Amino acid sequence: MKSLTTTFFILFSIFCAAQQTYKQTLKLMGSRFDITVVAVDSIEANKNINLAINEISRIERLISSWDKNSQTSEINRNAGINPIKVDKELFNLIERALGISKLTDGAFDISYASMDRIWKFDGSMEAMPTKQEVNASVSKVGFKNIILDKTNSTVFLKNKGMKIGFGAIGKGYAADKAKDLLISAGVTSGIINASGDMNTWGKQPSGEEWKVAITNPINKSKVFALLPITNGAVVTSGDYEKYVKFDNTRYSHIIDPRTGYPASGIISVTVFAPKAELADALATSIFVMGIDSGLDRINQLPKIECIIIDTEGNIIKSKHIKIDRS
Template sequence: MIRIYIILFSLLFTVYTGYSQEIYKRTLKLMGSRFEITVVAKEQVIAKQYIDVAIQEIKRIEALISSWDTQSQTTRINQNAGIQPVKVDQELFDLIKRAISISKLTDGAFDISYASMDKIWKFDGSMKKMPSKEKINQSVAKVGYQNIVLNQQELTVFLSKKGMKIGFGAIGKGYAADKAKELLISKGVKAGIINASGDMSTWGKQPDGSDWKVAITNPLNKDHAFAMLPVVDKAVVTSGNYEKYVTFDQKRYTHIIDPRTGYPSTGIVSATIFAPKAELADALATSVFVMGIETGINRVNQLNTIECIIIDQDGKIHTSENIQIDSK
């Protein structure tokens, strides 16, 4: 998934005259993605310590949920699909349980068992024709959150179909951002941002007392920000697919694929979700693509504290009921 077009408006590493706090930032690669960790602190040495704490927490999360790490609990779950349940830590169990809840909420548009999907769609220019209907149906044969069996008492996870897999690509970075934020708050950090490749979790205010703000740009007109919105103790995630797509019979098919059908999403080029947690915003950004404009906005409108901005393939902007856009 590509996270795009969220621009943080703040002056980084700048001394604010008259204020005892400053903004410090570090950019690095974690979980295979670009992370920016920003904290407000009195001096650089303290900020460095806080950022180091956040980095270690993100690495801990990666070790827990990675499906590439042969020693991770997630890998063991996948290796034992159709064979036996696997005992896991409470943290991973709870994350999977919440993921299943989001699957139910979105009628399966979000599904961590998408990792079972056969990758028959290619968005590197090599595809010359659509896959057959049979191949598409076969590609999702092992996908289905209903086949993830949880045992609360034993803290076990069982994938009931042989060859089934789970993966946290559409929720993991958001979860890591939330956990790093929670840990820094517990350490006394009054304000900051964890930006996990566009999955942003914020808290507190800038040293001058102003809110953190993000600019939302249209991927079809990247030079102009059509909205500049405050992000107050919440998360914002943008999912976009304007770069990875194929066109057959004058219809554009994008790289975000519906795990229920095996067909790529159509009609949307960018979806931005505002939510209390990056984990939820991350999952819903993907889900909105799959559900489509009308269904996606209707579902968001039913959820308290959740808002969205959608840009369709023609560049038209669609918003949920309570979003307030002030043009830049």
């Protein structure tokens, strides 16, 4: 549902008197994860990194719609048939996802997984789908048809053929959970980077804040913003690698789950938030909502900021974000 930018560069000191940064890169949840921790030696670092790996793998087993044994797959198999009792953790994640759907007027919707894949972004499309095909593609999508029973911890998809998926929120949630676990284990500083869904805490061994450099996708050779990030998350969603163009209009691979049509007008959205889960969901939502509606919604939310780059390369930011261009 979305392409994650690789234009983040983590700037940190490699050595400090007592502590150093240790980093491991591996594939989890079908994506690249970079796990960085500050520790006194490699033994301590590897132990903590393994804690994070195990936690991310646990989350994947819980939420994966590709794993036939997951509770998410069980929910999807029983669409239109029976409610499914799930772990409280999964129930709460779905409940929060529905809250974001309401907040964004349906621009974010985990039932997007029900959508027919009629848009192709591999260069094979020669014409736009018909209006009838587009309407049919989203006929089973609709977060209001996800029925939650808090007392019994059950999830029911009201219509047959409905599916839920966590592609636009799962990696952010996993990054949050890994961060929380490492903090509880006494890790004072680190970064969980889930293919661009970055979650940080603490500071560099030098005492400086972690920083992210953000580039304009139209001109990747130049950094336009250098931003400190302390105990928070930053997520970028971009369409500059996956899109189609018809009648001089550029259509993103990010599809509006309400209409079945791709988002247009934006090529990159970066969201700063306390949690990667929320930043992940909002980055996708702004693409769908558009610049004006997206900014209006972000400006009403506490502790949330965003940077938007439109198809002309213009940079638009939310009210309170400060950009260091030096």
